[in-house]
Amino acid sequence: MTDITWNDYAALPLEAKCQYLARPEGDGMPYHTLFAQQFDREILERLCALANRIRFINKSKEGALYLKSVLAHKRAMLYFSQPSSRTFLSHLAACQILGITTGSVRDAATSSEFKGESHEDSIRTFSSYFDMIIMRSPEKGLAEKMAWELSNSDRPIPILNAGSGKDQHPTQALLDIYTLMRSFEKNGGIDGKTVTFCGDLMRGRTVRSLSYLLTNFRNVRQVFVAPQELQVPADVVMVLAKKGVDFEVTDDLKAAVKTSDAVYMTRIQDEWDSAKGASAKIDNGRFKFGAEELALLKSDAIIMHPLPRRDEIATCCDNDPRAMYWRQMRNGMWIRAALIAATFGFEKTLMNCGY
Ligand code: NCD
Numbered sequence: 001m002t003d004i005t006w007n008d009y010a011a012l013p014l015e016a017k018c019q020y021l022a023r024p025e026g027d028g029m030p031y032h033t034l035f036a037q038q039f040d041r042e043i044l045e046r047l048c049a050l051a052n053r054i055r056f057i058n059k060s061k062e063g064a065l066y067l068k069s070v071l072a073h074k075r076a077m078l079y080f081s082q083p084s085s086r087t088f089l090s091h092l093a094a095c096q097i098l099g100i101t102t103g104s105v106r107d108a109a110t111s112s113e114f115k116g117e118s119h120e121d122s123i124r125t126f127s128s129y130f131d132m133i134i135m136r137s138p139e140k141g142l143a144e145k146m147a148w149e150l151s152n153s154d155r156p157i158p159i160l161n162a163g164s165g166k167d168q169h170p171t172q173a174l175l176d177i178y179t180l181m182r183s184f185e186k187n188g189g190i191d192g193k194t195v196t197f198c199g200d201l202m203r204g205r206t207v208r209s210l211s212y213l214l215t216n217f218r219n220v221r222q223v224f225v226a227p228q229e230l231q232v233p234a235d236v237v238m239v240l241a242k243k244g245v246d247f248e249v250t251d252d253l254k255a256a257v258k259t260s261d262a263v264y265m266t267r268i269q270d271e272w273d274s275a276k277g278a279s280a281k282i283d284n285g286r287f288k289f290g291a292e293e294l295a296l297l298k299s300d301a302i303i304m305h306p307l308p309r310r311d312e313i314a315t316c317c318d319n320d321p322r323a324m325y326w327r328q329m330r331n332g333m334w335i336r337a338a339l340i341a342a343t344f345g346f347e348k349t350l351m352n353c354g355y
Helices: 006-010 014-020 041-057 061-070 086-097 119-129 142-151 170-183 205-214 234-242 253-259 291-296 325-343 347-352
Strands: 075-080 101-105 132-137 159-164 194-198 221-225 247-250 262-265 302-304
Touching: 006 142, 041 061, 041 170, 041 325, 041 347, 061 086, 061 347, 075 086, 075 119, 086 101, 086 132, 086 159, 086 170, 086 325, 119 132, 119 142, 132 142, 142 159, 159 170, 159 325, 170 205, 170 262, 170 302, 170 325, 194 205, 194 253, 205 234, 221 253, 234 247, 247 253, 253 291, 302 325, 325 347
Parallel strands: 075 101, 075 132, 132 159, 194 221, 194 262, 221 247, 262 302
Antiparallel strands: none
């Protein structure tokens, strides 16, 4: 990112931007993690293998203490100017597993941004004290702009995008892929599976990022079930069409459930409503997963949700072995630990250590 101006960089298509975001060491791992397009199948498989490895090492006290020593010389800043429970806590726990010390701002009102400081100045301040910034923002593209600024500063440090407006949520998509890989481990992997997305596909950033990551696998069919007003946006459809992915846009959840290997439910993202209460006027009664849908679901299929949930998955599904959303949440901690370790260049060390 140092040999290109912001305007030239910003004008590039996402695929062309990726070369500027990888680790300069050339091991293929990301330096800045900004969007899902940075991850191809090989990198996804390496990250999932690393997450498995970290999970295994962490099982014994000796292993856990070793992990805590690996990045004990690093500090990370969690800069979250949008609400978060799981993404914040799982990144925090991932840092703790690797021995990284953390600082956090969770509310711009408690930082100097409240006094009128620009995002650029805030980020530069964080980079003076920390070695990585994990950030969530309501603004599409802010993490990317900050990554460029930092790369061109005298203290370049990596940025992990933990959610950028309605646009992308790449680390959530990584944990979703890790969950799918683990769930289908003994059942042929992700290739050939049907993944159904349901809910607010228009504004759900996790949907855009995961839909893209799934295009790295062979013959994965994607089904989008939503009320018309909240259907999957045109840019996602265009990517799928261009890549020749088999996909369907529908409003029939029951029919989709019957043929799905994974059903990915999402919440109505009403915080983005332009007029207060606009989402409440949308009839979303048919876009909820309850006892009837559970009865239609294949015995080896899974139910996913990035969480938080409202009523789009009935609590009667929670103890069904196919309800994967609780494990999905914990998988987030392991894959984020893997991503952070790989970002700092510790993939080989961990894969080859004696534990
Ligand atoms: C999601 C998000 O923030 O986009 N949550 C998460 O990170 N687990 C989904 C949501 O808020 O509905």
